[in-house]
Each structure stands twice: as C-alpha cells, then as structure tokens.
Amino acid sequence: MKRRGSPVSPSKKPRSRGLLHSLFCCLCHKESEPPRLKNNAPLLVEENGTLSKVPAKPLLPRMKSNDAGKICVVIDLDETLVHSSFKPVNNADFIIPVEIDGTVHQVYVLKRPHVDEFLKRMGELFECVLFTASLSKYADPVSDLLDKWGAFRSRLFRESCVFHKGNYVKDLSRLGRDLNKVIIIDNSPASYIFHPDNAVPVASWFDDMSDTELLDLIPFFERLSKVDNIYDFLTQQRTSS
Template sequence: MIPRSAPPRFSTGDDGRILLILDLDETLVHAQEPPFSLDPHCVLFGYGIHLRPGLTDFLHQVTTGFRLAVWTSSSLDYASHVCNLIFPDPTTLEFIWARDKCTRRWEPESQTEVHAKRLAKLTRFGYDLRRVLVVDDSPEKHEKNYGNLVRISAFEGDPADAELLHLAKYLHELSQQPDMRRVEKRGWRSRRNTDRGAR
C-alpha cells in the first residue's frame, strides 16, 4: 500500500539527506489525450502516459542521495497510479500529496486559477525548508517557494528529451550545500553548460 495524501511518515526523523519533492505531469511524465501521436507507456483514466526519457536512471541516482516525495496538482487517484507505475517501491516515498494539499489562488495576469504548492505546510511536520528542494515545470505554483524551486523544462512527450540526465548531476551538486534557499538556481541548465565548456 503506497502512502497517500496524509501527514508525512517521517515527520521528525532526519538522516541528513535533503527532501526532494517531485512534480509529476510535464516533469516526470506527460499525460496525453487521444489520439496518441506516439505509443504511450500505458493508459490511465483515458490518458496516454509517456515517461520522460531517462526517468528510471534519474530515480535510481536520486534515491540514495535524497529523501523523496511527490506533490502534484492532479487528483490523488491519478497520482497514486502514476507513482505505482514509475517508482520501484512507492512505499519508500515520504508522502504523496495531490491537489487537495494545494492552495487555490487566482492569477489576474493570466486570468487562471493556480493550484499553489506552499512548502510552508511542511514545517508543521518538522521539515526544515533549508533542506528541501522541489522540482517542477510550473513556477507559478511556487510563488512563495522560489528559494526551494529547481525549475525544469516542460516535458510534452519528446523522445529526445535529455533534461533528467542533466538534472540528476545538478541535484548532486546542490546536495552538498547546507541551505537550499541560499543557492541561486535560476538558469541552472545554462550555467552547467557554461561550466562544462570552461573545463
């Protein structure tokens, strides 16, 4: 049985690893309505689920160095099925949070409703936000979390996508820092390319 939208199981335990909170749609997977342009990995709730290239290797690399959790603005049933699909053992996740844990707010500029993910909710469970990272393709959901956010490019099914390969290496570099909120993470991808070119 996988952990559901409930208080984190390891609310006070801290083994020194950073809590890495992963988004699902357009971050780890792409859910496509039919007709499908490419054969999906599977079909859930009528949507074709495409796994981001390199996902298995990425999860293998971050599993040992981070404590993992999932927070999506999709439904809990959908999140649970996707987590069962992509994680070798979903019971090792600290928690799976879904839309019911988000805070709805109106975005006047885009005239849309945003399901914000407010990391401050984690402090009541004993998490230190200096030791929390969140990977998401939607920065508008993290207006209050910019210091914790690693923005990733949106995955929309491109089989040549290589973002997770670079992300895993960058996260490893970040894990050596004591305070995630003090590290400038905007433009991380271009900075990594520049650093490699200088060597």
C-alpha cells in the same frame, strides 16, 4: 499540463475540456505574481484568497530514520516526469483507467526520457516527495507504475495544494520540513510562487524523446545533496549560470 492548461492538448469539445480540468492539474487562467511573504511563514490560502491564521497540520509524516539529515525534494509529476493524454498514443508507457462521472476513461501516459535513472538516483540521495495538483485517482496509479524503486516516501495530490488566484500552489511551508532543506522540482513557476528560492525549474515536457533534462540534472543534484543550506547553493548556481 500547467502552462497549457492540462496534460493534454485541449479538445475543442466543452465536455472533454471539462474532463481535463477535473482530473489533471491545471492553472486556471494566468500565472500570478508571488505574494510578499516570509519564506518561513506557515500559510494556508482559502478559496476567497484570504490567509488563514490557523496553522495547518503538516502535510508529511515524521521523517524516517534512514532519511535523517537528507534534503527533502518535492517533485512534480505532469510535464515534469510524464505527459498524459486522453487521446490514444501508440507508444504509451502506461494506460490508466480512470472513472470520471460514472464513465471509465483511458489515460495514455508517456514517460519523460531518463526518468527511470533520475528517480532511482534521487531516491538514493534525498527524501523524495511526489507533489502534484492532479487528482489522486489518476496520479496514484501512475506513480505506482512509475516509481519502481520506492523513491517517493510520500505522495501529495490536489487536496494538499492551496488555491490562490486561480492556481493550485504547493505551499512548502506546510510540509513540516525545515525550508533550508527543501527543494521543489517543477515545470510551472505558479506552483511554487510562495517559495521561488527553493525551486529548481525544469522545462515542460510533452513528447520530445530526445530530451535529456532529467539525465543532465543528476550531477547537479548529486552536488546539492552534500550542502548544508540549499539557498546558498542555489543562489550561487543562479549567479554563475
């Protein structure tokens, strides 16, 4: 959805393309170079690209007592956990009716292989937060059907992103969590350009039913759940890979 501009193959019709851009998360043009910012600097980027000096209210509520001490894992939706399309798909896992400009459209959603096992285990190990640049009227009902175990303690949508150089960016410094204990899982580097050291990249997924990336990540996150500082762990993993 992000590297190709939307969660579906863009239609040649301008009207359909407009629907994609209005509903799903999309990178508008190109991935930008990350700004030179301190990892712990509160940040709010305005539409004109300037940085606001007014600290933003934390995006997340206070951590629940049963999550105390856990790492907060921010998980993307489209092309990370699912792939969605306006085009009818015979093997769709969900069909979501979404109203756009007074017309109801059917959105066909495919679940990435092993997403069930992945979310169940992640919810046991971490404070999981869904963070998508898609609109809530699409992403919220998808999450209702996808997350059977209540893995997502909170859900954040496009309005919680900052718009920076044509991209919807997920500014982790606005969550209200210690960045030493925050991870983001996302298929688009532009989504985490403010905090690349906190990222666990995943390959974009569209329809390959033999994909095992989420399943393969479970042992990695089981080890990660036990560390005190995520930066040391991720640096070690990057240098050894």
